[in-house]
Amino acid sequence: MVDNKKYISSDELKKHNKSDDLWISIQGKVYNVTDWAKEHPGGDIPLMNLSGQDVTDAFIAFHPGTAWKYLDRFFTGYYLKDFKVSEVSMDYRRLHSEFSKAGMFEKKGHGVIYSLCFVALLLFTCVYGVLCCDGFWVHMFSGGLLGFLWMQVAYLGHDSGHYQIMTTRGFNKFVQILTGNCLTGISIAWWKWTHNAHHVACNSLDYDPDLQHLPMLAVSSKLFHSLTSQFYGRKLTFDSLSRFFVSYQHITYYPVMCVARVNLYLQTLLLLFSKRKVPDRALNILGIFVFWSWFPLLVSCLPNWNERVLFVLTSFFVCSVQHIQFTLNHFAADVYVGAPKGNDWFEKQTSGTIDIACSSWMDWFFGGLQFQLEHHLFPRLPRCHLRNVSPVVRELCKKHNLPYRSLSFFEANLWTLRTLRTAALEARDFSKPMPKNLLWEAVNTHG
Known part of the structure; x- marks a missing residue:
């Protein structure tokens, strides 16, 4: 059977990463969103940041199912020749589909x-x-x-x-x-x-x-x-x-x-x-x-x-x-x-977020954002569901050997202070020849 599709490589797609020439790929189909970026409800910055890449996971995360029907008018006629989906992405998309079929994105509670x-x-x-x-x-x-x-x-x-x-x-x-x-x-x-x-x-x-x-x-x-x-x-x-x-x-x-x-x-x-x-x-x-x-x-x-x-x-x-x-x-x-990068969406969210562990009766106080990883993976998921999906996300992270960090409010404060202190001590040693004013000398000399 003859394949009449036109293909471009990921390297060729990367060349279309400017505001006046902005292409993306979703599920291997290439779209020209140069003009649409100005009208995009989420702003042009998300599109610019992911320009010239396959952005399937990000698109799934931020858009309802009704958004797919609007893609055809931006289709260039090209497909990605070397399009691949990682095991992590497949599991993530499967999980998102299950949540969608269960109606969780529409059930917002009271x-x-x-x-x-x-x-x-x-x-x-x-x-x-x-x-x-x-x-x-x-x-x-x-x-x-x-x-x-x-x-x-x-x-x-x-x-x-x-x-x-x-x-x-x-x-x-x-x-x-x-x-x-x-x-x-x-x-x-x-x-x-x-x-x-x-x-x-x-x-x-x-x-x-x-x-x-x-x-x-x-x-x-x-x-x-x-x-x-x-x-x-x-x-x-x-x-x-x-x-x-x-x-x-x-x-x-x-x-x-x-x-x-x-x-x-x-x-x-x-x-x-x-x-x-x-x-x-x-x-x-x-x-x-x-x-x-x-x-x-x-x-x-x-x-x-x-x-x-x-x-x-x-x-x-x-x-x-x-x-x-x-x-x-x-x-x-x-x-x-x-x-x-569009092809490591799940990995970047797990590495860049920390959950705050608390009792369910404190969920109102944190507004659902204590489940930061769950929220980043499923930003359209109403907060009333985040605690319920947390065990599933934890298991998925464990399956793919990715971090799932859940700390108490006290522990999270200690981690943050330790991070800030580490950077503070490095700042004192960084570029020591840098000109210092008298206030700097006085504080560092006398404590």
Whole structure:
């Protein structure tokens, strides 16, 4: 039987890896997505990061079954001549298919309703405590409730960004803007931009924005070579200032996490008022305007400046638990330099993630993200299923001799601090001829 198909090799496919010439392969069929990248709901960065490769596993992970029917219009007519599927990928795809047939991606449980009611209760109690009570400790408690509210809202925004938590896309977007932008002051557009890049390039030092925190933090000495961030399009300069901060990062880690929200506010504003194309820019700006209207107004209702400052700091302090959790999931995991590869999807997720072990009654507190590996492998899977699929994922990792790390919250903190301390000590020894200022000399000489 004559095969009339046209073939290209993987090496030929790799040549089509530019923004004006962007090809990918899915199950051995080659697609030209150059123009589509600008319209892609997940942004152009995930496509650019995996350009010129077979991206089957990533496509399966992030897209519902209905997405397959849209591929034909991008088909080039070519097939991959040397297309192969590893045993790990076959098992992963089989597992994903089983979950899909069981309807697990559509069964979301009642967690969203509970979460929305809980958020509403927290908000009402916080506002009541500020406006209707006079006690100092009641005001501080209200600040703590606000920080806790921000944590729960972040989980809702995360869920709605990965799968549709409401009945329609319109209502889903409304909940995103309302809970994210209006209640937390952090743009859902900014979150999608960074989070999609993080998922695709999990723990790549130059492609994953979640590991790019110079000058304050560095998880690996590889960052001391001033890598170029492919996400931000600029050099991550490791200079004398970075060296100073990184040298003590294991000490400053928790204080930095307490004020991490300030950076998120700044990043939101930088994106929304940049020249970059931002989906629903006007809606996002409107939501941010709502936040910066009610939040300062609420704080101003407190009786004096001492309470106002302490109220804000208390809310930041409580919410810092979530920022710490996000770093625990990745800081102490394996890192690498370079673009992600489509043919080792499963392996990269296992090496770059750490689960947080906890009792089932604490799942609401961690928002499902304690099952970080399960979430990275099946990002569209509602959080109510993550605990149930955890044993299956563990067995699959064991079968293919891949890491499955599940640590207690305390252990994960120790691992992260050890990682930061190791990099800190390396920073003190790195490039010793580097010019040092007087402050550097004083601190290092006298402790």
